[in-house]
Amino acid sequence: MFVGRQAQLARLEALLQQVRADKDSKPGRALLIRGRRRVGKSRLVEEFVDRADVPHVFFAASGRPVRDELHLFAQEVAASNLPGAELFSGVELAGWDAALRLLATALPDDGSVVVLDEIPYLVASDESFEGTLQRAFDRELARKRVVVIGIGSDLGMMEALNEYGRPFHQRATEMVVPPLTPSEVGDLLDLPAADAFDAHIVTGGLPLICNEWPTAMPLMDYLGQAVSDPTSALLVSGERSLAAEFPSDAQARTVLTAIGSGERTFTNIGRAADIPQGSLNRSLTTLVAKRVVAADEPLSTKPGSKDKRYRVADPYLRFWLAFLGPHLDEIERGRGDRVLARIRASWASWRGRTIEPVIREALERLAPPVLTGEDGVPGVVGGYWTRTNNPEIDLVVGDRAPVAKRVLALGSIKWLENAPFDRHDLGELHAHRTQLPGAAVDTPLIAVARSGCSVDGVEHFGPDELLAHD
Structure with a gap:
């Protein structure tokens, strides 16, 4: 069963429509998709190509030696519904340069999708792969009405692929597939x-x-x-x-x-x-x-x-x-x-x-007024501690991180089944406010509690409030 991901599906569909309608001499587009392992990136793209109903090939790298990957790639293209798939039947590919040039000749003129899943494996096994992909895209693939999608779970490597100084810099847009909130x-x-x-x-x-x-x-x-x-x-x-x-x-x-x-x-x-x-x-x-x-x-x-x-x-x-x-x-x-x-x-x-980090992320998504600076920009939510953990503050909202110009608010998380945020917790939070660098006597206080809040003087958020705009 496929659930959610409507925003990501809409973006993929819009990108394909743009490619099919573009009158430019290079209508082809590239997209790099990253996200944590098993978050559903490949499943998302499979759903997209199924719905798009255009010729496509979906190749998933496996971390094998280059020769084996090329053999599997040829088999995958030969079994695809690309109009020139037969070009790959029984072929022995000498390298990725030859493979991608031949792929370009197999693509149709009215729209297609090429998916390279687990692209970090290809980069790790062949140090020249990035440059090869860049040349093939510039000279061949970009001239086709094709969306080339690279998928990867190695978040650091996927981010780096599009950075300045790397061969594929500025050739691809990026998409992050997050876990479900x-x-x-x-x-x-x-x-x-x-x-x-x-x-x-x-x-x-x-x-x-x-x-x-x-x-x-x-x-x-x-x-x-x-x-x-x-x-x-x-x-x-x-x-x-x-x-x-x-x-x-x-x-x-x-x-x-x-x-x-x-x-x-x-x-x-x-x-x-x-x-x-x-x-x-x-x-x-x-x-x-x-x-x-x-x-x-x-x-x-x-x-x-x-x-x-x-x-x-x-x-x-x-x-x-x-x-x-x-x-x-x-x-x-x-x-x-x-x-x-x-x-x-x-x-x-x-x-x-x-x-704690889940609550901080939820507060940032909610972005209530108490977390917003005078310029109307929502603050960054983190925590504060010292080497001795005295104090250790669950929630600190700054105008930027990790060194803020201004502390916008601070607070406590009390996530117990049957214990609301009470007078004792409030007293501890008042003490923390005096120990936090950048906090003032009137810095707003926040209480995030699973079981409610029994005192005044704090901005309270419970589970329902945290999910209100999640």
């Missing part, structure tokens, strides 16, 4: 707002996992069902993502596992991973470049803070690393009940930390 997850699963946030931090907004979750089923019921099935998408997606992201980098996986277990500082991550400082630096650089790990910095008007905190960027992978990955052997032995018991025991404390 908490609101979209709630709509898909027919869950109330608070439960939609819970479902989001478990599934990460990945459509494949959401489609497995029975409509309106409570969280723990779904988890009990999932951990009793070793083939559940909730279980296998994490391992498959890591295997694809780090096929031979065991050290990066070790560091990622340490972060997933809850370690956040450089020192503690190194201690848990048991690797030297230099090796840790290299692994963290790789993980951040791939956008698998986020390196958060405290937000205030104080410059020069280097106290980074690391977290797994994808909520689903955070959940998998914390509760599922270390215990797959138990699930395979039929003891998913033990895994579920651990989740129940740690759920409240784990959720309290994991929900």
